[in-house]
Amino acid sequence: MVVDDSAIARGIVTRTLDGEEGIEVVSSVPNGLMALKAIGNHEVDVVVLDIEMPELDGLAALPRLLELRPGVKVIMVSSASQRDADISLKTMTMGAADYVAKPKAGLGGAESFRAELVSKVREHGARDAKTVPARPAPAAVPAPSPPRKLARKLARPEVIAIGSSTGGPQALAEVLRDIDSRLTQPIMVTQHMPATFTGLLAEHMTRYSGRSATEARDGEPLKPGHIYIAPGGKHMLVERRAAGGTIIRLDDGPPENSCKPAVDPMLRSLAKNFKERLLVVILTGMGCDGLKGAEAAIEEGGRVLAQDRASSVVWGMPGAVAQAGICEEILPLQLIGPAIFRIAGGEAK
Incomplete structure (x- = not known):
């Protein structure tokens, strides 16, 4: 799934990915709200998610997408610099799998951007050949064992x-x-x-x-x-x-x-x-x-x-x-x- 409010950027990313063997873009939408609606209707392994969008931006959509489809890999895309630690680390903290920065000159001639994006979509999509179903039934989790009792003399860690x-x-x-x-x-x-x-x-x-x-x-x-x-x-x-x-x-x-x-x-x-x-x-x-x-x-x-x-x-x-x-x-x-x-x-x- 490709999510970007720019029709031009969305089209370039979609054509780039769809043109690669083994990759299929099943949905291409202009904002986070539409992504939330669409993800329940498609089998999605990887979401390419823009950060700056109207109605519902990527930062707000990210945790909701992960909740709706546990296990999906989300690659964040933004016009912000890759050295912007606050944005990049915030998305990683929230569960994004990866992050790619849009080049300042636009996507048209940015071969390196497209090559990096294709590589990361392949990498993260290949980790799970089978998509995790949306809204799985919660599994019972066994209670943790009691903390270990240590009878031996304890050394100070180095x-x-x-x-x-x-x-x-x-x-x-x-x-x-x-x-x-x-x-x-x-x-x-x-x-x-x-x-x-x-x-x-x-x-x-x-x-x-x-x-x-x-x-x-x-x-x-x-x-x-x-x-x-x-x-x-x-x-x-x-x-x-x-x-x-x-x-x-x-x-x-x-x-x-x-x-x-x-x-x-x-x-x-x-x-x-x-x-x-x-x-x-x-x-x-x-x-x-x-x-x-x-x-x-x-x-x-x-x-x-x-x-x-x-x-x-x-x-x-x-x-x-x-x-x-x-x-x-x-x-x-x-x-x-x-x-x-x-x-x-x-x-x-």
Whole structure:
């Protein structure tokens, strides 16, 4: 489905996509209201959604489209610059799968824009060959297992690992802002996000947290108190050096849980290298990425916290670890930052 108030832009996007083998535009409409009406009448895998439109703009239509057709992939399109972190990260926070910026000169001769859009429609459409039916009957969700009781002596964590997805940018901002400034451990974050946005996310987290946050680079050492964001399109791992110290390794292996970067590879690598001195935090997100990595952390003696259902945008990832019974605590978002400092900021218990 293509949604854009400009008839010219809508026509160019529609013809571009319809001309590609394996892609069919089933609906082309001029605003968000018409998109909401049309999405129930068509099988839609991907929505290309303009942001600035009359009657109902893309920002207002996005959450309603996701509610009407859970699992649909929404690619936001706007005339705003790709470096506009506020707009781009807001849409990603709200559940958009991706974002493409319209060139200032218009779409007519913009081959790079059209190539990028086709590539992203293929990528996101291929992740789910079968469209999720609209308005599915709610499934019963088992209650989470009680928090894990730990009888062993607990080591003070040397590194904090955070995994997040849908709703993650907003949750990350709150958690990182609420961690006491005296915390000295490096913080490693894998947020499901395309390459265009992980650098913007790092800029955003620097502003919100008061700490230095950067997109991780291959070979750089872990520094106290620094926040490392896994770059889009790469898994973020760590490696212990024989001469001492730990460095970041970026891995170009296949996606895991349909994600790249994925949380599981990061957690497995950290568990192997830090063992009982690892604290894992799983925040809001769809799916179960992070579950196997958290289990690996527990096997090595690490500790796991999860966000609770009520404060999560989607309780998939934190719900998976909660229901597996491997969480030490299941907490509302506003208590996670203080809990991190309580566990990692004090002496070993």
